[in-house]
Amino acid sequence: MDLLTATSSVWSANATATEFVPEPNLWVKLRDSLSPYSFDEALLLCQEANELWIAWVPDFGEVVLERHQFYRLTKI
Secondary structure: HHHHHHHHHHHHOOOOOOOOOOOOOOOOEOOOOOOOOOOOOOEEEEEOOOOOEEEOOOOOEEEEEEEEEEEEOOOO
């Protein structure tokens, strides 16, 4: 078993029902701002591929995001 397979197995074993699952029409937080003038949040529009999402970012426009570029937006 190589490291990638072992890591995937451990991650799968630790996944829970509360794990964040992206879906269309969901606001997410961007890990890094796309420009100095754009928001750091995005609205997911649709999934393009396994780890790719088309999203809309205020003051930036439409963008393709990789899954690692965003996370669940939590409001206080």
